[in-house]
Amino acid sequence: MNLIEKELRVKLAAAHHIVHYHGWDDLLATHLSVRIPDTEMLLITPLNVPFEEVCASNLIKTDLNGNIIGDNGYTVMLQATNIHAAIYRKSNTIQSAMHTHSTYGVAVSALSCGLLFFNQQSLRFYDDVAYHDFNGLALENEGDEIVESLKHKKVMVLRNHGLLTTGKSLEEALYLLYYLEKVCELQIKTLSTGQKLIEIPDKLCAKTKAQFDKILSPYKEFETLVRRIKGKSRVNFND
Numbered sequence: 049m050n051l052i053e054k055e056l057r058v059k060l061a062a063a064h065h066i067v068h069y070h071g072w073d074d075l076l077a078t079h080l081s082v083r084i085p086d087t088e089m090l091l092i093t094p095l096n097v098p099f100e101e102v103c104a105s106n107l108i109k110t111d112l113n114g115n116i117i118g119d120n121g122y123t124v125m126l127q128a129t130n131i132h133a134a135i136y137r138k139s140n141t142i143q144s145a146m147h148t149h150s151t152y153g154v155a156v157s158a159l160s161c162g163l164l165f166f167n168q169q170s171l172r173f174y175d176d177v178a179y180h181d182f183n184g185l186a187l188e189n190e191g192d193e194i195v196e197s198l199k200h201k202k203v204m205v206l207r208n209h210g211l212l213t214t215g216k217s218l219e220e221a222l223y224l225l226y227y228l229e230k231v232c233e234l235q236i237k238t239l240s241t242g243q244k245l246i247e248i249p250d251k252l253c254a255k256t257k258a259q260f261d262k263i264l265s266p267y268k269e270f271e272t273l274v275r276r277i278k279g280k281s282r283v284n285f286n287d
């Protein structure tokens with residue numbers, strides 16, 4: 049295993065612990081992945097391992113058709129490789145993808161209005177959210193259909209299901225997940241007041257989104273999130 053893969057394994061394992069720390073993980077049914085640069089291989093969540101027990105060595109390596117490479121005693125969920133391998137097959141620019149069934153993410157996914165843009169945080173995603181209609185469990189060709197729906201957007205609301213973020217790096221996919229989860233929580237809590245929302249004009253939404261794009265700093269955010277979870281996990285994600 050080369051140094052790049054070793055470092056990616058540690059980062060992806062840390063991302064699982066960050067997702068768990070914030071309470072966005074499901075029991076065993078969601079998955080995070082990263083492409084090994086310049087290869088047709090990816091690293092992904094092992095099957096039947098809760099996020100808080102994921103570490104560098106139990107992550108699964110597969111090719112872009114979902115075939116497991118090597119044997120570390122673990123396997124992978126079919127839905128996971130169906131979705132993630134399809135993403136990397138279709139896009140050379142996407143290097144990481146993260147999928148959650150978080151409480152607020154699923155709640156927003158079931159709203160016909162989708163993600164609303166009524167606070168500053170949400171404008172990171174203005175005109176950058178794709179939607180994919182629910183079609184049962186992703187056991188067959190759902191991955192290819194999800195990629196079709198994604199087009200060139202960075203994040204997706206899987207209707208009646210959950211959230212998906214992608215990035216040109218693992219850090220970017222996690223940065224987007226952090227804020228998408230935050231915005232979904234804000235939306236549900238704000239709507240639950242039953243009060244009228246103050247709308248932000250489209251022009252101002254577009255201006256703020258462009259400002260966010262200019263100051264995007266997923267690497268600093270990633271370092272901060274790793275510092276936040278240091279010493280809090282019972283399993284060392286570096287192992």
Ligand SMILES: [Zn+2]
Nearest residue numbers: 077078149210
């Ligand atoms: Zn799912």
